[in-house]
Amino acid sequence: MVDPHVARRAWRRLEPVHGMIYFVPEASERYAALGLTGQMTGYFASRGAAFGEASAEVVIAAFFNFNPALVRRALPSAWEVTTPAKVLEARMEAAEAALRRGGIDTAGALEETLALARRAAEAAAEHLHGRPLFAAHTTLPWPGEPLRDLFHAQTLLREFRGDGHVAVLTSEGLSPVEALAMHAAGGDVPEIFLRASRGWPEEAWAAAVASLRAKGLLAGAADGQAADAPPPGGGWTAAGLTEEGRRLRAHIEARTDELALPAYAALGEQGCARLAELAQPFGRAVVSAGLLAV
Numbered sequence: 001m002v003d004p005h006v007a008r009r010a011w012r013r014l015e016p017v018h019g020m021i022y023f024v025p026e027a028s029e030r031y032a033a034l035g036l037t038g039q040m041t042g043y044f045a046s047r048g049a050a051f052g053e054a055s056a057e058v059v060i061a062a063f064f065n066f067n068p069a070l071v072r073r074a075l076p077s078a079w080e081v082t083t084p085a086k087v088l089e090a091r092m093e094a095a096e097a098a099l100r101r102g103g104i105d106t107a108g109a110l111e112e113t114l115a116l117a118r119r120a121a122e123a124a125a126e127h128l129h130g131r132p133l134f135a136a137h138t139t140l141p142w143p144g145e146p147l148r149d150l151f152h153a154q155t156l157l158r159e160f161r162g163d164g165h166v167a168v169l170t171s172e173g174l175s176p177v178e179a180l181a182m183h184a185a186g187g188d189v190p191e192i193f194l195r196a197s198r199g200w201p202e203e204a205w206a207a208a209v210a211s212l213r214a215k216g217l218l219a220g221a222a223d224g225q226a227a228d229a230p231p232p233g234g235g236w237t238a239a240g241l242t243e244e245g246r247r248l249r250a251h252i253e254a255r256t257d258e259l260a261l262p263a264y265a266a267l268g269e270q271g272c273a274r275l276a277e278l279a280q281p282f283g284r285a286v287v288s289a290g291l292l293a294v
Contacts, residue, residue: 001265002261002264002265002267002268002269002272003269003272004254004257004258004260004261005257006264006269006272006273006276007257007260007261007263007264007265007272008257008260009272009276010120010264010267010272010273010275010276010279011157011158011161011260011264012283013275013276013279013280013282013283014113014117014154014157014275014279014282014283015154015158015283016282016283016286016287016291016292017099017104017150017151017154017279017282017283017286018151018154018155018157018158019158019286019292020095020098020099020102020286020291020292021046021091021094021095021098021151022043023291023292023293023294024094024098024291026093026094026095026097026098026101027042027046027090027091027094027095027098028042029094030090030091030093030094031045031046031087031090033090034081034082034086034087034090035081035082036078036081036082036087038073038074038077039070039073039074040070040073040074040199041073041074041077041078042087043074044059044063044066044071044074044075044078045074045075045078045079045082045084045087046087046088046090046091047059047063047133048062048063048075049084049085049087049088049091050084050088050133050136050137050139050140051084051136052084053076053079053083053084054075054076054084055075055076056068056071056072056074056075056076059071059075061132062132062133062163062166063133064166064169064170064176064179065176065177065179065180065198066176066198066199067198067199067200067201067204069199070198070199088140092143092148092151092152095148095151096145096147096148096151098291099147099151099286099291100147101289101291102285102286102288102289102290102291103285103289104147104282104285104286104289105146105147107281107282107284107285108278108279108280108281108282108285109278110146110147110150111146112274112278113150113275113278113279113282114146114149114150114153116267116271116274116275116278117150117153117154117157117275117279118142118149118153119266119267119271120153120157120263120264120266120267120275121152121153121154121156121157121160121263122266123262123263123264123265123266123267124156124157124160124262124263125138125156126262127160127262127263130163130167131159131160131163131164132163133159133162133163134156134159134160134162134163137155137156137159138156140152150282157260157263160260160263161256161259161260161263164256164259164260165252165256165259167259168252168255168256168259169252172248172251172252175208175211176198177200177204177205177207177208178208178211178212180194180195180198180200180205180208181205181208181209181212181218182212182217182218182241182245182248182249185212185218185219185239185240185241185245186240186241186246186249187240193294212245216242216244216245217241217242217244217245217248218239218240218241218242218245219239219240219241219242219245220239
């Protein structure tokens with residue numbers, strides 16, 4: 001049995017190799033060249049293209065935490081100007097170009113890292129049930145070039161974990177906005193970024209915060225502030241999680257780690273530790289090169 005913490009470390013250290021694709025200019029430039037110029041259109045089309053001509057409803061369900069109105073502004077109209085195949089190729093071209101610009105191709109032991117990541121990704125493919133976004137990505141061919149293959153492997157591992165995370169959130173009865181508000185209250189990601197990037201208006205966020213407070217998961221409003229009044233600077237979740245909220249969030253993360261284990265179990269404890277060791281210079285290189293800059 002692999003320790004979930006060891007498996008999580010292996011995933012987290014290599015995750016920047018995938019995560020940078022949502023921030024680098026290489027991606028937005030290539031999507032724009034295909035005619036995808038609207039707000040977030042390239043994001044929804046490129047991540048959803050593994051489904052084919054994905055509808056807004058499919059993406060709303062699979063991505064979980066985006067305002068449906070934001071998704072519907074992008075899909076299905078994206079498929080009127082380009083095709084999923086062209087978007088997928090543009091995404092891969094952008095990933096390779098950005099990673100090479102950041103020197104990731106020479107940052108560490110690429111072949112050994114890829115071998116371990118690919119073995120985990122292929123093991124995950126034996127556990128498709130209930131993981132639609134991951135399953136869609138398993139239908140894409142391996143590119144056949146080491147740097148592109150590493151990006152593809154981590155993309156698979158990211159979506160495998162992500163589908164499990166969505167399953168946990170829904171099983172705990174959290175709405176998309178409630179899940180985001182809890183995330184913000186935990187202090188890892190600024191509330192203003194989560195609200196803006198996921199497209200939720202202030203009234204929806206306020207309703208989610210009120211719901212979390214009613215459930216005893218989010219601390220009350222600051223002294224002198226009405227519970228339903230927008231706080232200065234929009235910091236609805238500044239008061240933080242209650243003890244019960246912290247317990248629930250810890251449970252969600254732990255359960256997500258457990259659901260990701262079928263991929264990493266194929267490597268064993270030693271293999272996961274080795275992947276974490278090998279992945280560290282790649283992740284650091286992505287960060288040092290500024291590829292995750294918002």
